[in-house]
Amino acid sequence: MDWSTVDASVGLAAAPSLTALLAHLKFDAQGLIPAIAQDANDGQVLMVAWMNATAIAKTLETGEVHYWSRSRQELWHKGATSGCTQKLQRLWVDCDADVLLLAIEQRGGAACHTGARSCFYREIDWRSVTPPAP
Numbered sequence: 001m002d003w004s005t006v007d008a009s010v011g012l013a014a015a016p017s018l019t020a021l022l023a024h025l026k027f028d029a030q031g032l033i034p035a036i037a038q039d040a041n042d043g044q045v046l047m048v049a050w051m052n053a054t055a056i057a058k059t060l061e062t063g064e065v066h067y068w069s070r071s072r073q074e075l076w077h078k079g080a081t082s083g084c085t086q087k088l089q090r091l092w093v094d095c096d097a098d099v100l101l102l103a104i105e106q107r108g109g110a111a112c113h114t115g116a117r118s119c120f121y122r123e124i125d126w127r128s129v130t131p132p133a134p
Helices: 018-024 053-062
Strands: 033-039 044-051 065-067 074-077 086-093 101-108
Touching: 018 053, 044 053, 044 065, 044 101, 053 065, 053 074
Parallel strands: 033 101
Antiparallel strands: 033 044, 065 074, 086 101
């Protein structure tokens, strides 16, 4: 399928196969692509992680989100040990095909390893940051 001709309103349902989807995505040199997890109900960004082809395939196969752990160098089923799993609701790819956006149902509360609902709980008051000297 020529992805450049797919009407954006059709979405990923137009993908003929997992093979075609993976061929369309632009992975980095390590075979990874950033994945933004967003609450499907309220739109809050919960976390950013990385996926490889195996994580994407496992996510689509099971409906539960899997990532690639860069620190452990292994497939990571989100919530497998904590019980805070993520159920995939919708999936988007950005215009450059180098970032994924996952609309998820966060189960068990926290998306962040700190126990917070979102990894983005530390706001920076950008107005108070001192700019560099000229």
